[in-house]
Amino acid sequence: MKRAFFPGCSLQATGREYGISTRAVARHLDLELIEIPDWNCCGASSAHSTDELLALALPARNLALAEKMGLDIVAPCAGCFNRLRAAEVALRKPAWQTRVEQLLGMPVTGKITTCNLLDFLVNQVGPETIRRKVIRPLRGLRVVCYYGCLLVRPRALTGFDDPENPQSMDRLMLDLGATVIDWPFKTECCGGNLAIPCTDLTLKMSGQLLRRAQEAGAEAIVTACPLCMLNLDARQEEMEKFGMNLPLPIFYFTELMGLSMGLAPESLGLQCHFTDPQKLLQAKLLL
Amino acid sequence: MDLKEQMREAGVDFSACYQCGKCTASCPVAFAMDYGPRHIVRFLQLGWWDEALKSRSIWLCAACDTCSTRCPRSVNPAKMMDCLRVQAGNRRIVAEPKVKVFNDTFLHIIRRYGRIHEGELAIRFNLITGQLFKDARLGVAMLRRGKIHGMPRRIRGIGTLRRIFAQTDGRKE
Ligand code: SF4
Ligand code: SF4
Numbered sequence: 001m002k003r004a005f006f007p008g009c010s011l012q013a014t015g016r017e018y019g020i021s022t023r024a025v026a027r028h029l030d031l032e033l034i035e036i037p038d039w040n041c042c043g044a045s046s047a048h049s050t051d052e053l054l055a056l057a058l059p060a061r062n063l064a065l066a067e068k069m070g071l072d073i074v075a076p077c078a079g080c081f082n083r084l085r086a087a088e089v090a091l092r093k094p095a096w097q098t099r100v101e102q103l104l105g106m107p108v109t110g111k112i113t114t115c116n117l118l119d120f121l122v123n124q125v126g127p128e129t130i131r132r133k134v135i136r137p138l139r140g141l142r143v144v145c146y147y148g149c150l151l152v153r154p155r156a157l158t159g160f161d162d163p164e165n166p167q168s169m170d171r172l173m174l175d176l177g178a179t180v181i182d183w184p185f186k187t188e189c190c191g192g193n194l195a196i197p198c199t200d201l202t203l204k205m206s207g208q209l210l211r212r213a214q215e216a217g218a219e220a221i222v223t224a225c226p227l228c229m230l231n232l233d234a235r236q237e238e239m240e241k242f243g244m245n246l247p248l249p250i251f252y253f254t255e256l257m258g259l260s261m262g263l264a265p266e267s268l269g270l271q272c273h274f275t276d277p278q279k280l281l282q283a284k285l286l287l
Numbered sequence: 288m289d290l291k292e293q294m295r296e297a298g299v300d301f302s303a304c305y306q307c308g309k310c311t312a313s314c315p316v317a318f319a320m321d322y323g324p325r326h327i328v329r330f331l332q333l334g335w336w337d338e339a340l341k342s343r344s345i346w347l348c349a350a351c352d353t354c355s356t357r358c359p360r361s362v363n364p365a366k367m368m369d370c371l372r373v374q375a376g377n378r379r380i381v382a383e384p385k386v387k388v389f390n391d392t393f394l395h396i397i398r399r400y401g402r403i404h405e406g407e408l409a410i411r412f413n414l415i416t417g418q419l420f421k422d423a424r425l426g427v428a429m430l431r432r433g434k435i436h437g438m439p440r441r442i443r444g445i446g447t448l449r450r451i452f453a454q455t456d457g458r459k460e
Contacts, residue, residue, distance in 0.1 A: 009403040015432045038443045040401040045350050046390035047397075049372045052297070054455040058397070061447060103451050115418050153352035154365075163356045189315040189351035196412060197385035199422070200345065205349075234425060272432045 001123065004071040005033035006062055006114070008226075009041050015077070015226025017269025019287035021254035022076050022117060024267050028133065028258070029125060033074060036065050042083035045193050053099065054119055059087040060100045064108035066188045076117035077252070078225035082150040084114040085157045097152040098108040099164040102204045116151060118224045118253065122168045135262045137177025141284050143251075144183045145169040146209065163187065169253055173222060177258040183216040185209055190231040199235075210248050219280055220249045222256060222275050234274045249277035257287055290336055290374055296437040299367045301331040310364045311352035320344035324354045324364040333457045344385030345371040377458075388415050398452045401442030409442070 011019030014179055026033045062084060066073050075081040080190035090096045091110030121130065145166075152163045159166050166186060173180045190209060191202025210232060213221050223229050233250040240246055250273070258268040265287060270277060281287040294301065304325075304455045311323030321343045322330070330339040339345070348368040355365040381387045396404055406426070413421050429435050442448075 013403075013405050013436050014429065016432075040442055040444065040448055041397045041403050043397065044393065044403075046393035048352070048369055050394060051373060051377060051455045051458055052453060053458065054394075057451045057455070058448070061444065061451075096427050102369070103377060103454060104447060106447075129429075149349075149351040149353070153356050155356065187353075189349050189353065191315075192349045192351070193389070194347070194349055194386070196409070196422075197317075197383070197389040197416075200314065201347070204318075205315055234428075272434065274428065274432075 002032040002034065002071060003074040003115075003120070004069050004112075005035045006039055006066075006073050006075040006080055006084065007035060008039075008075065008077040010077050010226035011081075013032070014230050015252075018076055018226050018252045020267070020269035020272075021252055021258050024263055025254050025257045025261070028261055029129065030262060031125065034069065034071065036062055036069065037072070039065060042080045044079055044083065048083075048086075051126070053103070054089050055062040055063060055083070056087045056096065057100050057103045059083045060091065060108050061104055061106075063087055063110065063112050063114075064104055064106045064124075065110045067108060072112055073114040074117055074120045075114055076224070078148060078151040079227055081114060081116040082157060088112070088114060089157060093194060108185040111266060116160070116224070118151065118168055118172070121257075122172055123160065127171070129270040130172070130257070131175050133261045134176055136260055136286065138173075138256060138260050138284070138286065139177050140179065141220045141280075141286065142179045142181055143173055143256075144181050144213045144216055145186060145253075146213075146221050146223045146228060146232075147172060147186050148223065148225045149187065149189050149192070151224055169222060169224060172253060173256065176256055178256065181216050181218050183218070185212045190228045192227055192231075195231050195235075202231055203235060203238055203242075206235065207242055207244060210236070210239065210246065211244060214245070214248060217263065218248075220251055220252050220277065222251050224253055234277050248281050249273070249275050251277065252274050290370070293374070294331070294367060294370055297361045297366050297370050299370060300329050300360070301362055304328045304332065304362045305360060309357050309359065309361060310362075313350060313353045313357050315353065316347050316349050320347050324348075325447075327371070328362060328364055328367065338407060339371055340375045340378065340380050341382055343382040344368070345375060346381070346386040348372075353420050385416055388412060396439075396450070398448065399441070400439045401445050401448050404439040405429070407439060448460065
C-alpha cells in the first residue's frame with residue numbers, strides 16, 4: 001500500500017520517536033509512506049485562533065502537493081490530521097475553494113483525503129495483517145489507551161471512531177497481546193498547546209490524567225498524539241511536586257506495535273522518552 | 288462582517304441554547320475560566336459582546352471540542368470560542384496576553400521558515416513575556432534527546448506561505 005506521508009513538525013523534533021517508530025513499523029509491514037516534498041506546518045491551533053482563511057490555506061497547500069503525487073495522505077499527528085481534514089472539508093464549498101486556490105496559486109480540488117495513521121493501520125491495513133506480524137506479544141503489560149481530543153473530535157471531521165468512547169486503539173493493543181484497561185478519560189483534554197503559555201493549567205490537566213490512569217491500574221498510557229505525549233511524558237518531574245507517585249511511562253502506539261513485532265527498541269526511538277520505560281519493559285520481559 | 292453574522296456563517300447557533308450547562312460541566316478548563324462556555328453563550332444571547340470579548344475564558348479554552356460534541360442543541364460553543372478569539376485579537380482586546388503571544392510567535396516562525404522551530408519558539412516566547420529561564424531545564428533535556436531541530440531551515444515554497452500570511456493579516460471581514 002502506498003500513501004503520501006505528512007510527518008508534520010512534531011515528528012521531526014519533540015515527537016521524533018513517533019516518526020522513527022512509524023517508519024520502522026511501516027517498513028516492517030511493507031507499507032510505502034512517501035513524504036510529501038516540501039510540506040509546510042499545518043498552522044495548528046494558533047492559526048485557527050487567529051484567522052479562518054489562514055487556518056485553511058496552510059494545510060491546503062499540503063493537500064495540493066499530495067494531489068500532485070496522486071496519493072491520499074497518512075498523517076500520524078492528531079493535530080495535523082485534524083487541520084488537514086478541516087481544510088479538505090472546507091474545500092468542498094466552491095467559495096472557499098476559489099479563495100484558497102487564489103491564495104496558493106495552485107489547484108487544489110480537495111479530492112485527496114487524509115487519514116490518521118491509527119485509522120489507516122487498524123481499518124485499511126487491517127488487524128489480520130498486524131496480528132500475523134506479532135511475534136512477541138505484550139503479555140501482562142497493563143495499559144490504558146488515551147485518544148485525546150483532535151483524533152476523534154469533531155466527529156464530523158474525524159469520522160473513524162466514537163468521540164466519547166473510541167475503541168480502535170484498544171482493539172489494536174489487544175491484538176498486540178497487551179492487557180487493555182477501560183477508563184473514562186480516553187478523550188479528556190491534556191491541555192494541548194496551553195502547555196507553554198499556561199504551564200500550571202496543563203500540569204493540572206495532564207496530572208489528573210496520569211493519576212486516573214494509575215487509579216485504573218495501568219502501568220503505562222498509550223497515545224497517538226505528539227502533543228499529548230509531550231504533556232504527559234516530559235513534565236512528570238514537575239508533577240511530582242504535587243505529591244504524585246510517578247513515573248508512569250507513556251508510549252506511542254507505534255512503539256508498542258514495533259516491540260510486539262520484534263523490532264529493536266533503539267530502532268523505535270524508545271531512548272528519546274523523558275520518562276524511561278526500560279524498567280517496566282524489562283519487568284515484562286519485553287526488552 | 289459583524290460578529291453576529293460571522294458566528295452564523297461559522298455554524299454557531301447561540302440563540303438555540305437553552306442554558307442546560309452541559310458544556311460548562313464538560314469543559315476541562317472551566318475551573319480556571321472567569322466564565323464557563325454556558326455563560327459566554329448567554330452573553331451573546333443578551334448581546335453583551337464586550338463582556339464575551341473581554342473574558343479570559345476565550346483564551347484559556349483549549350479548543351478540545353468536548354462542549355460541541357455534547358451540546359444537545361448543536362450550538363457549537365467551541366467554534367464560538369474560536370470566533371471570539373479571532374475577533375478579540377483583531378480588536379486587540381486580549382485578557383490573557385501570554386496565550387496570544389504564544390499564537391503570534393508560533394505563526395511568526397511559520398511565516399519565516401514554513402515549519403515550526405521549537406527552540407526559537409520557546410526563546411522568543413520567553414523573551415517577549417519576560418520569563419527568560421522558563422522551561423530552561425526542559426529545553427536542555429530536549430536538546431539532549433534530539434527533540435529540538437538544529438538550525439531552522441526554510442522550505443522552498445516559503446513565497447507561497449508569505450503570500451498567504453500577507454493576504455490574511457488583520458483581515459477584518
Ligand atoms: S450545552 Fe449547549 S444548550 Fe447547553 S448550555 Fe451549553 S451551549 Fe447551551
Ligand atoms: S472547546 Fe473550549 S470551551 Fe469547549 S469544552 Fe473545550 S476548553 Fe471548554
